[in-house]
Amino acid sequence: MDFETLKNQAKKELAGLKTSGVLESWRVKYLGRNSELALFLRSLSKKSLEEKRQLGPKANQLRQFLEGAFQQKSLSLVDSQSPATDFDLTLPGRVQEPGHLHPLTLANREILKIFSSMGFDIMTGPEIEGDYYNFSALNIPDWHPARETMDTMWLSEKDLPRLKKDVKTASGYEYKKGNKFLLRTHTSPIQVRYMQTHKPPFRMVVGEGRIFRNEATDARHEFQVNQLEGLMIGKDVSMATLHFVVREFFRKFFGSKEIQMRLSPSFYPFVEPGADVSVSCIGCFGKNKDCRLCGGLGWLEVAGSGMVHPNVLRSVGIDPRKWQGFAFGFGIDRLSMIKFNIKEIRLFMSGDLKFIKQF
Ligand code: PHE
Numbered sequence: 001m002d003f004e005t006l007k008n009q010a011k012k013e014l015a016g017l018k019t020s021g022v023l024e025s026w027r028v029k030y031l032g033r034n035s036e037l038a039l040f041l042r043s044l045s046k047k048s049l050e051e052k053r054q055l056g057p058k059a060n061q062l063r064q065f066l067e068g069a070f071q072q073k074s075l076s077l078v079d080s081q082s083p084a085t086d087f088d089l090t091l092p093g094r095v096q097e098p099g100h101l102h103p104l105t106l107a108n109r110e111i112l113k114i115f116s117s118m119g120f121d122i123m124t125g126p127e128i129e130g131d132y133y134n135f136s137a138l139n140i141p142d143w144h145p146a147r148e149t150m151d152t153m154w155l156s157e158k159d160l161p162r163l164k165k166d167v168k169t170a171s172g173y174e175y176k177k178g179n180k181f182l183l184r185t186h187t188s189p190i191q192v193r194y195m196q197t198h199k200p201p202f203r204m205v206v207g208e209g210r211i212f213r214n215e216a217t218d219a220r221h222e223f224q225v226n227q228l229e230g231l232m233i234g235k236d237v238s239m240a241t242l243h244f245v246v247r248e249f250f251r252k253f254f255g256s257k258e259i260q261m262r263l264s265p266s267f268y269p270f271v272e273p274g275a276d277v278s279v280s281c282i283g284c285f286g287k288n289k290d291c292r293l294c295g296g297l298g299w300l301e302v303a304g305s306g307m308v309h310p311n312v313l314r315s316v317g318i319d320p321r322k323w324q325g326f327a328f329g330f331g332i333d334r335l336s337m338i339k340f341n342i343k344e345i346r347l348f349m350s351g352d353l354k355f356i357k358q359f
Pocket residue numbers: 185186187188268271274303304305306327328329
């Protein structure tokens with residue numbers, strides 16, 4: 001190989017280059033994996049010791065030279081392409097669009113406004129929960145099958161030491177071996193937290209209720225959704241009060257929209273009796289058997305609810321013979337779908353600007 005000729009040729013070509021695109025082809029040609037020089041360097045290993053001694057240093061010198069020249073050239077190209085020289089006074093300016101809130105934030109704010117106007121306190125709670133709050137204190141002991149239905153995302157023992165501080169400050173109880181932690185599967189643990197620190201009578205709702213479930217997603221299921229938890233305890237709070245409060249809430253939240261509601265019996269370990277709240281399907285209003293949204297039922301389930309179970313009241317030291325009340329847990333995403341006429345829940349988290357910009 002003739003080092004001198006190669007060097008001169010490379011130098012000459014480099015001097016004539018004007019853009020970083022062609023500079024890259026130059027690099028590939030002279031320094032790339034299949035360049036003459038690289039092939040030569042690889043073939044050196046098969047040569048005799050004498051040849052290696054003689055040619056090795058020369059080839060390396062050439063490589064260093066080419067690399068240096070390449071770097072210098074790329075710097076000088078960047079310099080000459082600086083924005084100052086590209087400045088075009090005649091281009092139109094960039095329009096600054098005003099930002100706006102996500103539909104879920106809009107809905108959440110409105111919901112909280114409605115409930116505070118009805119005298120409800122607003123609470124928040126940690127997203128990392130201990131299994132005591134998420135399950136045990138809610139009348140779901142270790143062995144209870146309801147734990148299975150929650151599709152819980154548990155934090156692994158491996159993660160816990162790393163999350164030690166967060167877990168402690170967030171969930172208010174120490175990381176200890178045997179204490180299990182999870183991403184909360186519902187906002188009901190905040191009922192427990194609230195009742196531990198307040199004396200009845202009271203009413204509260206939870207704002208910012210992000211929850212997590214390991215679910216397969218479809219048009220109405222997501223693995224991360226937002227819940228609106230409510231709790232009202234008093235001397236004579238009943239299912240009739242629940243019905244009134246929910247109806248009143250719908251009336252304000254949906255405004256003049258023709259929405260029908262229905263309560264149907266359901267089971268949740270932390271209420272007795274329990275009921276699901278459904279509203280008429282906005283996708284088909286009960287007229288389409290193949291409706292993607294309601295599965296042909298004509299109703300969309302938007303909440304679980306019921307009278308707080310005496311065991312739950314006992315677990316926080318409230319005497320169930322003196323106090324009673326209801327709790328509910330709404331899916332805010334579903335409520336927003338109905339309010340804004342959105343037929344696919346996964347759009348909320350899609351980050352799709354075409355969707356977001358409509359609100
Ligand atoms: N926490 C329940 C769920 O997410 C809903 C619920 C809340 C049911 C309050 C009853 C009372 O599935």
